[in-house]
Amino acid sequence: MAALWRIRALVIKEFLAVLRDPRSRFVVLVPPLIQFLVFGYAATFEVSGVRLAVLDHSRSDASRRLIARVAASESFRLIRTIDSADLIPALVDRGEARVVLVIDESYARDLEAGLSARVQVLADGRNSNVAAIAIGYLSEIVAREAAALRPEARRVELVERAWFNENLSSRWYVVGALPATIVMVVVMLLSALTIAREREFGSFDQLLVTPMSSTEILIGKAIPGIVFGMAIAAALLIGGIYWFGVPFRGQVGTVFLTLFLFSLAIVGIGLFVSSLARTMQQGLLGAFVVIMPTVILSGFTTPIGNMPGWLQRGTLANPLRWAVADLRAILLEGAGLREIAGSIPPLLAIAAVTLSAAAWMFRRRSS
Helix, strand or coil, X not given: CHHHHHHHHHHHHHHHHHHHCHHHHHHHHHHHHHHHHHHHHXXXXXXXXXXXXXXXXXXCHHHHHHHHHHHHCCCEEEEEEECCHHHHHHHHHCCCCXXXXXXXXXXXXXXXXXXXXXEEEEEXXXXXXXXXXXXXXXXXXXXXXXXXXXXXXXXXXXXXXXXXXXXXXXXXHHHCCHHHHHHHHHHHHHHHHHHHHHHHHCCHHHHHCCCCXXXXXXXXXXXXXXXXXXHHHHHHXXXXXXXXXXXXXXCHHHHHHHHHHHHHHHHHHHHHHHHHCCCHHHHHHHHHXXXXXXXXXXXXXXCHHHCCHHHHHHHHHCHHHHHHHHHHHHHHHCCCHHHHHHHHHHHHHHHHHHHHHHHHHHHHHHC
16 A cells, blocks of 8 residues: 555656656647647548649540540649640659650540550659559549440449448548557657656656655656556547547447557656666657657558568567557447457567566666
């Protein structure tokens, strides 16, 4: 019971230290809001308004209908119609046009004869993602135009339907994983500052002479970061659902269980960094060194399946990888405790390792 009262006193002290310290208040309030808005609006895999130039050798009614269909699409913005292929290199080199649609002279005749009509797409490959998506969009538009002109030539009708994300909105995919990513940043920074703050302010030796054991000190240091992280996660979930329209098909308890286990693993890493740091600046730098590869190797923006095999195996030790996958499954698929049970043992194992490493480093640096 005495240990609980000592931990309670330290937790209250840590909450007051975070609220009174301008740098800690900044970490809790400003980065989560900025990241939420920036990622929610800017981090999208959808392509729209691609600058398009057209070279129409056919100059027929059929080619003009195709150009009108492409120009009417939100994915493209027709910026110029050219009359010579010699102009194409300059347009692409200057970045004036990202895609050039070239319609063959025999386009209309081939369509009327039931033959394959030739349409060429030239894309600026310097941005391979935009080029690949734009070519796919154009291919779909051309296929629909051909089917509309000659419906009797169709033999197979493709009916498309996407599960869990009916409109294929990449914003759902990104915002659904944002709570875990931002919680990692907040918890990591707060826990990385906590012991370093004591050293910088000269109160670390006073803390060591208290009746508290090193385990009690670490527990008291860890709890505020976890509480702040969970509170921010709740706010971001509400914002994602009501501001960005992300569906919530799972259970609240399952979400917070995942975030709690994830926060345990992250706070251990932050406390380990903080035990190494002698100043708050060193703690911040150490946290950012860990944050960047953790986000990149989590599957938040790039699929883990596209990584080399040895790197995919390495991501198993990344707690953010499990939290990102679980949040997307819970929000979009309605996954329950049974569906995410496979990620609980890895998160517990990572938390055990990181917290043990933080305790060992704290004892070593304070001896």
